[in-house]
Amino acid sequence: MNRAEPTAAGKKTSRVRQGVLAMLFITVVINYLDRSNLSIAIPDIAGELQLDEKHKGLLLSAFGWAYCAFQIPGGWLVDRVRPRILFATVCGLWSLATLLQGFAGTLLFLFSLRFLVGMFEAPAYPICNRLVTTWFPERERAGAIGCYTAGQYVGLAFLTPVLVLTQKSLGWHYVFILTGSIGLAWAAFWYWRYRDPAESRATGSEIKFIKDGGGLAERNSNSTAAQKFQWADLGKVLSHRKLWGIYIGQAAVNSTLWFFLTWFPTYLVKYRHMDFIKAGFLASLPFLAAFGGILSSGFLSDYLMKRGCSATTARKIPVITGLLLCTSIVGANYVESPALIILFLTIAGFGNGFSSIAWIFVSALAPKQLLGLTGGVFNFFGNLSAIIVPLVIGLLVQGDNFAPGLFFVAALALAGVFSYVFMVGKIERVG
Numbered sequence: 001m002n003r004a005e006p007t008a009a010g011k012k013t014s015r016v017r018q019g020v021l022a023m024l025f026i027t028v029v030i031n032y033l034d035r036s037n038l039s040i041a042i043p044d045i046a047g048e049l050q051l052d053e054k055h056k057g058l059l060l061s062a063f064g065w066a067y068c069a070f071q072i073p074g075g076w077l078v079d080r081v082r083p084r085i086l087f088a089t090v091c092g093l094w095s096l097a098t099l100l101q102g103f104a105g106t107l108l109f110l111f112s113l114r115f116l117v118g119m120f121e122a123p124a125y126p127i128c129n130r131l132v133t134t135w136f137p138e139r140e141r142a143g144a145i146g147c148y149t150a151g152q153y154v155g156l157a158f159l160t161p162v163l164v165l166t167q168k169s170l171g172w173h174y175v176f177i178l179t180g181s182i183g184l185a186w187a188a189f190w191y192w193r194y195r196d197p198a199e200s201r202a203t204g205s206e207i208k209f210i211k212d213g214g215g216l217a218e219r220n221s222n223s224t225a226a227q228k229f230q231w232a233d234l235g236k237v238l239s240h241r242k243l244w245g246i247y248i249g250q251a252a253v254n255s256t257l258w259f260f261l262t263w264f265p266t267y268l269v270k271y272r273h274m275d276f277i278k279a280g281f282l283a284s285l286p287f288l289a290a291f292g293g294i295l296s297s298g299f300l301s302d303y304l305m306k307r308g309c310s311a312t313t314a315r316k317i318p319v320i321t322g323l324l325l326c327t328s329i330v331g332a333n334y335v336e337s338p339a340l341i342i343l344f345l346t347i348a349g350f351g352n353g354f355s356s357i358a359w360i361f362v363s364a365l366a367p368k369q370l371l372g373l374t375g376g377v378f379n380f381f382g383n384l385s386a387i388i389v390p391l392v393i394g395l396l397v398q399g400d401n402f403a404p405g406l407f408f409v410a411a412l413a414l415a416g417v418f419s420y421v422f423m424v425g426k427i428e429r430v431g
Helices: 015-049 053-069 071-078 083-101 107-121 124-135 138-170 173-193 204-212 231-237 241-262 264-271 276-282 284-306 311-334 338-354 359-365 368-382 385-396 403-424
Strands: none
Touching (some): 053 107, 053 241, 071 083, 071 124, 071 368, 124 359, 124 368, 138 284, 138 338, 241 359, 276 284, 311 338, 311 359, 359 368
């Protein structure tokens, strides 16, 4: 990677930071492919293993149980283990568990492997948040978060049809073999390529630029102190109303996402009677919209900051607007045309993307020495929806009526709006 060069305005441009951001983007693409591959494969798996709706809901929630349970331990590790080592390790382990799903022949074995994927993916987003806080000043951070978070939608939009065709041509087993193999290769690449700021080719002036702008570039410079877990630290990140506001808000944001990651293909095929291949391509449209939403949201938020808006206004407007758009998902209950069904779901997908810069609040609000732990708690509450949404939808749907499931998702999005409006308040770092 090349060294940073100052521009005329004094701002540092850097291929080093661009490279880090590109690596985070690819990381998120792989991360979400391994979360969503089961939703592609489950119609064939259900037929082969004779699963009913409740068992499908249970299997689709397996990832979420472990992912939530290990968020706080994962966040604790993020504060103590170098990102180069920690990410390469967890990515390699979750990718191996993903690959082995291709050889599963029972519900119990498949559930166990999905549980392991959730457990090892738990530190991934707190690592990403730590790195964007390390490498980017405050005024650039929402755009950076938007760029790497967009990876979850890009992968789902452009690679979902590839996975559908893989399943159609080779069978559901190869969906997991393919995605797991990609992740194993990426884990090796990450360990070879990534370096912390002081060990990278970034110049001292660039690191100063990051630090002066509120970035924590010194955070990874030397070995992180191996501190023991302290319950007082956990109590600290659970004792602030502002932080509870973003925890609840993130659960709401993720509720719409987890509908798309779990029940969406089944909804189109079984409940809207679309052809499997056609549904696979139509399913990419909400993710494309979400990709546009997250990019426009991040850059809009940073633009508002640069134009003099307060952090409170610049950061909260996109998230609240996006959550309101997510409630449009209920419109699909009242139309029969495939085009209109996809239209309402695409609007909800755009809203989900538009609200997905919420990690910026962890960077802005968390105590400086507890970024990883705060991110873990934030992701723990946010991903309770990974358990609740697939399970509750599996219980709510009756016969051919999926409408209660969509009402449930919209209600959770509305709860997130109230959380950001009435609980978060002014954006400022808590003590």
